[in-house]
Each structure stands twice: as structure tokens, then as C-alpha cells.
Amino acid sequence: xxxxxxxxxxxxxxxxxxxxxxxxxxxxxxxxxxxxxxxxxxxxxxxxxxxxxxxxxxxxxxxxxxxxxxxxxxxxxxxxxxxxxxxxxxxxxxxxxxxxxxxxxxxxxxxxxxxxxxxxxxxxxxxxxxxxxxxxxxxxxxxxxxxxxxxxxxxxxxxxxxxxxxxxxxxxxxxxxxxxxxxxxxxxxxxxxxxxxxxxxxxxxxxxxxxxxxxxxxxxxxxxxxxxxxxxxxxxxxxxxxxxxxxxxxxxxxxxxxxxxxxxxxxxxxxxxxxxxxxxxxxxxxxxxxxxxxxxxxxxxxxxxxxxxx
Amino acid sequence: xxxxxxxxxxxxxxxxxxxxxxxxxxxxxxxxxxxxxxxxxxxxxxxxxxxxxxxxxxxxxxxxxxxxxxxxxxxxxxxxxxxxxxxxxxxxxxxxxxxxxxxxxxxxxxxxxxxxxxxxxxxxxxxxxxxxxxxxxxxxxxxxxxxxxxxxxxxxxxxxxxxxxxxxxxxxxxxxxxxxxxxxxxxxxxxxxxxxxxxxxxxxxxxxxxxxxxxxxxxxxxxxxxxxxxxxxxxxxxxxxxxxxxxxxxxxxxxxxxxxxxxxxxxxxxxxxxxxxxxxxxxxxxxxxxxxxxxxxxxxxxxxxxxxxxxxxxxxxxxxxxxxxxxxxxxxxxxxxxxxxxxxxxxxxxxxxxxxxxxxxxxxxxxxxxxxxxxxxxxxxxxxxxxxxxxxxxxxxxxxxxxxxxxxxxxxxxxxxxxxxxxxxxxxxxxxxxxxxxxxxxxxxxxxxxxxxxxxxxxxxxxxxxxxxxxxxxxxxxxxxxxxxxxxxxxxxxxxxxxxxxxxxxxx
Numbered sequence: 092x093x094x095x096x097x098x099x100x101x102x103x104x105x106x107x108x109x110x111x112x113x114x115x116x117x118x119x120x121x122x123x124x125x126x127x128x129x130x131x132x133x134x135x136x137x138x139x140x141x142x143x144x145x146x147x148x149x150x151x152x153x154x155x156x157x158x159x160x161x162x163x164x165x166x167x168x169x170x171x172x173x174x175x176x177x178x179x180x181x182x183x184x185x186x187x188x189x190x191x192x193x194x195x196x197x198x199x200x201x202x203x204x205x206x207x208x209x210x211x212x213x214x215x216x217x218x219x220x221x222x223x224x225x226x227x228x229x230x231x232x233x234x235x236x237x238x239x240x241x242x243x244x245x246x247x248x249x250x251x252x253x254x255x256x257x258x259x260x261x262x263x264x265x266x267x268x269x270x271x272x273x274x275x276x277x278x279x280x281x282x283x284x285x286x287x288x289x290x291x292x293x294x295x296x297x298x299x300x301x302x303x304x305x306x307x308x309x310x311x312x313x314x315x316x317x318x319x320x321x322x323x324x325x326x327x328x329x330x331x332x333x334x335x336x337x338x339x340x341x342x343x344x345x346x347x348x349x350x351x352x353x354x355x356x357x358x359x360x361x362x363x364x365x366x367x368x369x370x371x372x373x374x375x376x377x378x379x380x381x382x383x384x385x386x387x388x389x390x391x392x393x394x395x396x397x398x399x400x401x
Numbered sequence: 402x403x404x405x406x407x408x409x410x411x412x413x414x415x416x417x418x419x420x421x422x423x424x425x426x427x428x429x430x431x432x433x434x435x436x437x438x439x440x441x442x443x444x445x446x447x448x449x450x451x452x453x454x455x456x457x458x459x460x461x462x463x464x465x466x467x468x469x470x471x472x473x474x475x476x477x478x479x480x481x482x483x484x485x486x487x488x489x490x491x492x493x494x495x496x497x498x499x500x501x502x503x504x505x506x507x508x509x510x511x512x513x514x515x516x517x518x519x520x521x522x523x524x525x526x527x528x529x530x531x532x533x534x535x536x537x538x539x540x541x542x543x544x545x546x547x548x549x550x551x552x553x554x555x556x557x558x559x560x561x562x563x564x565x566x567x568x569x570x571x572x573x574x575x576x577x578x579x580x581x582x583x584x585x586x587x588x589x590x591x592x593x594x595x596x597x598x599x600x601x602x603x604x605x606x607x608x609x610x611x612x613x614x615x616x617x618x619x620x621x622x623x624x625x626x627x628x629x630x631x632x633x634x635x636x637x638x639x640x641x642x643x644x645x646x647x648x649x650x651x652x653x654x655x656x657x658x659x660x661x662x663x664x665x666x667x668x669x670x671x672x673x674x675x676x677x678x679x680x681x682x683x684x685x686x687x688x689x690x691x692x693x694x695x696x697x698x699x700x701x702x703x704x705x706x707x708x709x710x711x712x713x714x715x716x717x718x719x720x721x722x723x724x725x726x727x728x729x730x731x732x733x734x735x736x737x738x739x740x741x742x743x744x745x746x747x748x749x750x751x752x753x754x755x756x757x758x759x760x761x762x763x764x765x766x767x768x769x770x771x772x773x774x775x776x777x778x779x780x781x782x783x784x785x786x787x788x789x790x791x792x793x794x795x796x797x798x799x800x801x802x803x804x805x806x807x808x809x810x811x812x813x814x815x816x817x818x819x820x821x822x823x824x825x826x827x828x829x830x831x832x833x834x835x836x837x838x839x840x841x842x843x844x845x846x847x848x849x850x851x852x853x854x855x856x857x858x859x860x861x862x863x864x865x866x867x868x869x870x871x872x873x874x875x876x877x878x879x880x881x882x883x884x885x886x887x888x889x890x891x892x893x894x895x896x897x898x899x900x901x902x903x904x905x906x907x908x909x
Binding site for chain 2: 121123126135136137138140141144172173174175180183184187239242243246247250253254255256257258341342343344346350359
């Protein structure tokens, strides 16, 4: 296992370096931030001085060499707009996003397993017919709209929760509930369909024939086999969340990584954009390793770190 | 595995249940008696005094934490004393400022000539990207000398009649302020001092008990940041915040709490006056006649905007009320274009209408304008550009190969003086000016060197002249909507989207 993690880490290092090169090139392609940063009436001389001070006039490869050599010293550069170390800004925002993602995915996983399994027990039964349209709706409703409607209903009309902000645990309810809807809808559909196929497998029928209860067959026998597709899709959803729930963060005023990243792209704050992307990339790689390990735990046929018995 | 899953299930269910229970019990956030909450669009990047002319920074610190040398009175447009008690001219190129005695910074240090000079030098340091310098002082060669402990002479190589106006952009911070980096913890002389900046969440300030002036009513201020305008409006409506200086026009639906005010921004269409067919005055006049400015209000632009005839607000020195509005006259527009065509002007050449994405009016407004111009007989195509591309058309140097264009732009001047506007928009050396006219140039120069009342007269003449030349199509003065909660009273001014003086807020 340790060898596997190490090997993946090395592979990831290579990938992160490639990512760095691509992101660096792409940020530079979006233009000189001078006009973005200086006020409208700044003189051409002031613009030229500013560009020279920050090296925006240098050829791209010179800028890249400077960046990488700073990086080698652990310096991710200075955020142009915030006038603070870029990594400091990114690290400040990241825990908020991770916390949001953790609560969202935990709730979405638990609820989707319960709802999806119940729906699969009686395919086309009443519960299934109720759950399916509902989950399709939550999976496809635009988050932006849902968030504004939720604020209007739960904060303004009913007064149960504050409109926005992140001061107390109460402040987290609305954003997490809105954020949960999309993964919940998608994952419930996944659990339902894989559970339906698991339950029609011979081993499930055997268990039923031997007198096991419905619940036991579903949650003990079939669930484990239905988890593999769930983990795959949940991994994709979680990756999206870790990259920042931009819309939710913006609407509810959560200073997470998504909002920082989008602002930095808009402001051409190159160092900050790269710091955010690198940080997110590292976490995404770590999550992929974790998912691989989970796969092996769930399915004995999958072996990591060595030759898989296929 | 099944056990583990059951444990996780239970954990998730507990979390959800507790979330729901907490939700039902949540009261509206109660406010401390003399505390208020301000909800702004964006968090500032720094709180450095040398950046106080930046909107996000100024909203928090300007005249609250850090005070300026002088202050523009938004009602009269005149310059009022602030940290300077009085000022006078010594000779053509020297102004003498007398500082207010007995003023102390929040750290206990006294305000004196040395502190003023140090703060000014810090702002002028090219290693600090101070927007106050870049906007107002770059390349001016200002020299400050202390005459005595509270008197400073400000000398410039050229006469600078508006130095008192410029000094309203200069904040004075404690001499202990870091000279090498922009600061996040400003120490000034203002009625409020910084308590905490919880990055990404809020900024808190409290009343300065040692303030030299009148004691303000508000004891504590919390600034929070929400980008979504509907959320800002909802927060004030819900009692979570007391004031949102900027809300969206479509959210300003409550007459009791929502106020609309001229925000000192003016929009125009800038003509590429050197390129055919826009080099012909008949074509430029035709565009002005072809635009139905009244019809676009309340449809594609906010209903509260006001038609404009100068590029500055009426309260600005130099505004010329005698300049006529361009009437909507599509027949005359068509006739002028036909006349130009007959005279050999290539009126069928394509003209680009350049608009920055995110401009007020969205894509609808330029689309409507293009229809009006097509109706007059012009060949105009819409080009909506992202900022970096837009700026290539907006700023000098303009690329040689740029096609003839009309550019939709917004310009802000709340300095009290039309000088900045005339230079920027109409002088041949102006950063975003397309005009190159020797007579206009020399008039602007003469005006800049003059003091009132002559200064105002000259500026009024320039506005008349550029109107008669149809240099541009001045469109509207923009307004901002602000929402003020029921606990407080506050009268918004043209500066409210740049600064919010908490000392002007009172409880009902």
C-alpha cells in the first residue's frame, strides 16, 4: 500500500508539473493585468512602469523561469491585488471549501444510499415513482436559481435561517442544503440503478430464498456490490466541489477557493490563480488515490500497487 | 464493511437532524444597540490609506479610519477643511496648508507637518502601487516642506490651482505605518479605528474615543461582503444588515428603504473621430439625432438614470447647463447621412460598436442603439469584448489597424472639478481621448492653470465646443440605488458608492 501511494505521488508530481506549465501559459495568454489593475485615468507612463515592475513585459519563458525558480524556494508569488503571498490567500480559503464539500458529500452519500435502495426495492413502485422525478429535478435544477429561491423562502418568508454569511453553524444550513441537491439527485439515480441490478443477481435471490429479510438483502448483501459505481460518480462530484462551489460561495458570501479562483482569473492575478489551481490539483490527486484504495477494499478483485487479478 | 457503513449512515443522519433542528430555532440576527452592519459588494484587497480612492477601500476607511487633508462637499461641490484647517496660495506654484491642532492618530502619535509629509512621500513611492498617486499625482513633481509644526508648503513646478481639490484624495496615516508594503491595518485620525479584519468574512471598526471632532452615534461597524445584489437587498430587508450602499435597480422595489441618487458616473458613445466616416461632422451629428435617449430609459437602461449633456454631473465646477440636449430626430439623422453620402463620405463603411461585457444595459442596450443607427443609414456592427480586449480599444496607444469604432464608456468624476474629465476625454494627450484639436487643447491648458471663477468659465466653453463639434454622444448620468434599513437615517450623496461616512449615520 505504502509503495502504491508513493508511486502515485511521484506520478502526480509529474502531472502537477505539466499542469503548472499549461496553466502558466494559459494565464499569460489572457493578457497583461496592468490595465486591469491601474485606474482608468492612469497615464501611459504609469502603465509602462507598472508592467516593468512586475515583469509583465518580459518574454513568457523568462517569466516562467522566474516563477519556477521562486517555486523551488517555496515561494508561490505575491497576489497582485491582495498584496499578500498567493499561497497564504489560497490556504486561507481552502478549508472553507473542504468543509463545505465534506458536509455536502457526507449528507449526499448517506441520503442517496437510503433513497436509492428504497427505490430499488420496488422498481416502478410508488416510492420509486416519487423519488425518480424528484431526483432528476434536484440533479438538473440550476444551483443559482435554487439558492436565490431558498433564500427567499427560508430566510425572508419563513425567517428560519439567515440569508447568507458563515458566522455560526446556522449559517451553513442553507448553503449546504442547496449544495447537496445536485449530488444527491445524481447519486440516488446511480444507487437505484446499480441496486436494481444487484438485487436481480442470483446471490440476492438465494439470500431471499433462504429467508433473509428485505432490509438485510439490500443493506448487507447487495449494497456492497452497488457501491462501486457510486464511489466512481461520487468521486467526480467531490472533485467538482473541491474545485470550489463557485456559485454557492458567491451567493452566500463564503470566502472559499472557488470564489478566490474566479476573482483571481477576472483580475488577471496570475500568481493567485496558479496557487489555487495547484492546491486544488494536489487535493484532487490525493482524493483519487483514496478512491482507488476504497475500490480495493470494496472489491477483492481489484488490487492496487501490484498486478491486479483480473 | 456493513458495520462501518451503518456507523457512517448514523453519523450522517445525526448531522442532518441537528442541522434541521438548528434551522428551525434560528432567530433573526440581533444587533447591538449602537452597532450597525454594512453589506458591500466586494471585500477590499488592502486597507492602505494610499488606496483610499479605490472604491472598496474607500468605503471602509475614507473619513472613517483615515481622514483626508481636505474634503469635497458633495452638496455644494466646494472644498471643505478636514485635517487641514485652512489653505492659501503663497505664490503661483506654492500652496500653504495649515493643519488642525490637537489631532492624534489612533496610536497616540500627534498629527503634524512631519506626519503629513511622510504620508505624502509614502504615497509617491513608485515601489508602492498606490492608486491615489497613479490617479492624481503621477509625474506632477510635488514637493512638500514643513514651515512649522502645523504648516506645510506644497510646491509644484507648474501652477496647480486645484491643489486643495487634489488634497481631498490624500489620506494621512500614522508615521508608524510600514513604508514598504501596502497595509491591512491602517492607523489614522478618523472617528473610527480598525478592530479586526477576518479575511474573507468581515471587517470590524469601533468608535475612536479620542476623536477630535463630534462624537458619532454609531459605536461599532461590521462590514460584510456579498457579490449577489439580491442577497444584499435581502439582508437589509431581513434586518441582517442596516445599509447596502449599492443594490441592483431591479431590487429597489421598496420606497421606504430604497433611495436612488446620481453617482457621478456618466456614459457616452466615444467616436473614432479620426477615421471615416466618423471624421465627418454630419455623420457624428446624425448619430446624436438618431439616438432616442428617452425611449431607452426604463427599457434597456435603468429608469432612474437622467439624460446628460456634459460628461460631468451638474454639481461639478465647469458643468455647462447652456449646452443643449440632442433632440431625437430620426428624419434629420437620415437627411444628414444622405447629405454626407452625396458629398462622398463613405457612410457605408462598417463601424464597430465596442462594448465591454458587463456594461450597464447588457447586450440589449447596444443592440437597440445599433438598430437606431442602422435606421439612420449607418452600417454598425456590435462587438462585445472582455475587459483585456476592450482596453486595447479604450486606452492609448490605440493600435494602428483598429477599425473605425464607436465605444460605449462610463466615466466617473466626483472630484468637484471638471479638469480631470476634460483632460482624459477631450485633450489630445488624454489617456482615453480620440480628439486631437489644437484649440480645445489650448483652452483646456488655460483652464487648468486658472482659478475660479475664470476656470469654470473656460471649462464651460470647452464643453460647449466639444458639443458643437459632436465629438461624442453624451448619453446619461447614472444613478445608484441604495437600501437603508429602518433603524438608521442616512442621506446618500454622489460619493456614496465611493465612501460611506459612518459619522453621518444616525439612529432613528
